[in-house]
Amino acid sequence: MAGQYPDSGSAYYVRTRRQRPLNLFTHVALPALGAVITVWMLTQLSGIALTAGVCWLALGFVYLLWLTRGFRRPTPKMRLDEADTTAIPEKV
Template sequence: MFLTTDIAFSFINFGAFTGFTVVNICVIAFYVRKRTTAPLTVLGYVILPAVGACVTLYMLTRLSTTALIIGSCWLAAGFLWLLWLTRGFRRPTPAMSVDETGGEIDDIRTRPVRAVELDQDLSEKG
């Protein structure tokens, strides 16, 4: 199968539109969970994200069928990979780590580096 630049751009847009839609939905979910413990505005945490999600969903429907199929397959492959890495979500999700000696990225299945550790490393080197 040959990908034209239009289909390639649509494929990239599929990822962007899907990501922005999920982010907007997560903002609404955050509001639902935290509305009693923190003063959050309905406009900023429900209405605007809902409008944003609707707009990006609409733009998803305007993409070519080929881009939607390729994007959906890529999304499914990523989800299946995550299922395999976590053994069906029985293990923690993978986290990227930074090697303390040279700043190189370790295996993705190693422990995460916390921001406090990075600050300590920077203050020791500075």
């Protein structure tokens, strides 16, 4: 099922380069630039921000472990039903 939905990035470029020509700029250069900028931004964070981020990530991982009972159950699916959108105020 994951193969049906194209994702951007160099992995997609490598998998499909024989099937059809892809734009190197949008499928390789832009994702690589985004990764470089992200790494640079992470190196500029203070120690407190890094500690808070790692703690938040660890809490999320522990919560995922609890939800999936140690990955023995599938991960929960996000459902967006019309009933769920009632909390979003409409523009007037």
